[in-house]
Amino acid sequence: MLLQRRTRIEYMALIAEIVSAIAVVISLVFVGFQLRSGNTVMLRNEANATMEQWTNFRSSIYADRETAMMFQEGMDATPPLDPADRLRFLYVMREHAWATFQIWDRARLGLVPIANFEQGAAPDFLRVICTQGGAIAWAEIRRELPPAYVADMERIAMSYVETHEVRCVPE
Numbered sequence: 001m002l003l004q005r006r007t008r009i010e011y012m013a014l015i016a017e018i019v020s021a022i023a024v025v026i027s028l029v030f031v032g033f034q035l036r037s038g039n040t041v042m043l044r045n046e047a048n049a050t051m052e053q054w055t056n057f058r059s060s061i062y063a064d065r066e067t068a069m070m071f072q073e074g075m076d077a078t079p080p081l082d083p084a085d086r087l088r089f090l091y092v093m094r095e096h097a098w099a100t101f102q103i104w105d106r107a108r109l110g111l112v113p114i115a116n117f118e119q120g121a122a123p124d125f126l127r128v129i130c131t132q133g134g135a136i137a138w139a140e141i142r143r144e145l146p147p148a149y150v151a152d153m154e155r156i157a158m159s160y161v162e163t164h165e166v167r168c169v170p171e
Contacts, residue, residue, distance in 0.1 A: 046111040050103055054121075057099045061092070077133030093128070093137040094144070100125040101149050122153060126160045129153075130168040139169065 061068050067088075074081055074089030081089055103121040106112045129138035142150050157168045 043111060046106055047116075050106060050112060050116070053099055053102060057095055060095075067092070073133075074137070075128060075131040075133045077131070077136060081133075089133070090137055090141065093134070094141050096125055096128060097138075097141055097145055100153075101145060104149050104152060117152075118156060122156045123160065125153070126157055126168065130157065130160065130164065130166040135167060135169055 061071055070081070070085045070088055071092055073079075074085070074092070080086075100117075100121045103112065104117045107114045107117040128134045142153075154168075160166070161168055
C-alpha cells in the first residue's frame with residue numbers, strides 16, 4: 001500500500017512536471033511574439049525619429065529663404081562667402097553631416113534598412129559635398145566625424161563621382 005502511494009505520488013509529480021514544461025514552452029512562445037511585436041514598434045519609432053530629424057534639418061533650409069540662399073552660395077563658392085555666412089554654411093554642413101551619420105549609424109545597427117543610407121541619405125549628402133563649396137566644407141568637417149562613417153561616405157562617393165561626373169574633393 002505504501003508502495004502504491006509512492007508510485008501514485010511519483011506519477012502525479014511526473015504529470016506536474018510535464019504540465020509545467022508545457023506551460024514554460026507556451027510562455028516562451030508568448031514572450032517571443034511579444035518581443036517580435038516590440039521590435040517592430042521599436043524599428044518604426046526609430047524610422048519616425050530619423051524622419052523627424054531630417055524634417056527639422058530640411059525645414060531649416062526651405063522655411064527661410066535667406067538660409068537657403070546662403071546654403072546655395074556656400075555650395076557654389078563663387079563669390080566666396082563673407083566670414084559670417086561662411087561660419088553659418090559650415091554649421092549647416094555639420095548638421096547635414098551629423099544627420100546623415102545618424103541614418104548611417106541606425107542602418108549599421110539594423111534599426112533601419114541599409115537602403116535608407118545608401119540610396120537615400122548618402123546620395124543626398126553627396127549632392128551637397130560634391131559641389132565646389134561643399135567639397136571644401138567636407139574636407140574641413142570630415143575630421144570631426146567617426147572614421148568608419150567617413151570611409152563609407154567616401155566609398156559611396158567613388159561611384160557617385162563616376163556616375164555624375166563631379167568632384168567631391170577640393171581642387
